[in-house]
């Protein structure tokens with residue numbers, strides 16, 4: 001059997017679904033989305049733990065994440081403000097410091113280009129994070145590092161990072177070695193790493209600067225209004241709503257294993273079925289399409305990017321309690337810690353607060369090798385960290401669930417980064433089309449790479465590329 005379409009989208013994560021939605025809305029009806037797994041949503045997965053809805057992957061949406069917010073609004077998917085009430089905890093060297101985040105005086109100023117390189121990080125830190133319990137020396141280190149990163153990022157052209165002044169030098173350095181030099185130790189390093197926790201320490205500094213440019217530098221991240229947003233019924237709800245509108249165009253359990261664009265239409269093979277289309281959007285991360293055979297082989301530059309992608313394997317932990325007990329103590333449930341077991345903690349309770357949920361994210365890379373395979377030890381260390389933050393009640397959750405994304409078939413890391421030398425030797429971006437193959441997925445985002453927003457933006461951008469080169473069948 002074969003099937004002919006105008007466009008095939010590979011991967012029904014948020015990016016592939018956003019691409020398909022944009023195509024359908026533009027009049028492309030002959031469209032198939034091939035998803036390897038048994039459900040849509042990819043890294044936005046919602047499940048229930050003891051009857052409570054929890055996110056196993058993505059959770060937080062920032063007020064600046066306009067692509068994801070607009071899409072959610074159009075599809076009637078609700079979000080609510082989360083974690084705005086109560087004190088924030090900063091746990092370092094065995095002591096928990098509680099403080100209230102200040103409101104930014106004029107956050108809009110941070111978006112002004114002239115604010116960017118020198119002033120923005122300082123402005124953001126001083127206006128909002130001033131109660132941060134750090135020594136004056138640590139604050140100076142932190143401000144200096146934020147300023148340096150923003151200045152360097154501003155020197156990197158968004159579309160052509162390899163043409164930055166000193167691009168080769170920046171691409172030879174790892175972000176880890178740069179941090180070792182600029183903020184060697186202590187609370188400033190902890191705080192900065194918590195902001196930059198989206199790529200491995202071995203990622204190229206040039207790639208990290210390119211990545212930060214998709215956020216507009218570090219300033220906008222520091223300039224969060226106090227509230228972040230969460231999906232009322234879990235993050236997967238948006239993907240489910242998009243898939244619902246796409247109907248039987250979404251085909252599950254169809255892992256694509258080869259793509260042939262050697263003659264005429266592109267042929268895509270999944271589960272022994274041949275699909276044909278004028279254009280294909282690949283909305284699978286770079287580590288994922290290493291497993292796909294391309295005919296003809298992908299060009300060498302593209303291979304360098306694909307081979308240079310270093311995935312980071314994460315775990316999402318949700319501990320469910322009979323109530324959000326930390327709120328009675330005036331705490332928001334949000335914390336930054338120097339503990340590898342739970343570097344960042346957030347209140348992931350349902351909007352009605354009927355039960356309490358504390359969630360955290362760690363990576364396999366954060367744990368000693370022997371702990372990676374030791375689930376009881378990890379549980380104990382996570383709960384001990386929660387108890388140090390919020391009291392002994394945290395030691396006894398009703399339910400404890402850990403999602404290890406490395407165990408998932410067809411998922412190839414939660415996040416990641418390009419290795420040293422990849423960008424300057426390839427001299428193209430992961431989003432650069434190859435013939436009739438277009439690339440989506442969060443790793444190709446122009447805005448907020450690493451976030452659901454980036455996935456949506458990348459999908460919509462890939463759809464625009466395709467629309468620019470086809471006449472919709474109508």
Ligand SMILES: Cc1cc2nc3c(=O)[nH]c(=O)nc-3n(C[C@H](O)[C@H](O)[C@H](O)COP(=O)(O)OP(=O)(O)OC[C@H]3O[C@@H](n4cnc5c(N)ncnc54)[C@H](O)[C@@H]3O)c2cc1C
Nearest residue numbers: 011013014015036042043058059060256414441442451452
């Ligand atoms: C634990 C965790 C926490 C996170 N927290 C946040 C957060 O708080 N806020 C935020 O904004 N973002 C967060 N993220 C990031 C966010 O989830 C991702 O950036 C986003 O969901 C990526 O979407 P995507 O469509 O690009 O990729 P994916 O979601 O990975 O989708 C790719 C899809 O392709 C499918 N696929 C793979 N190979 C094939 C194949 N050969 N054939 C067909 N299909 C294939 C996969 O099954 C998958 O469904 C988090 C991610 C994780 C894992």
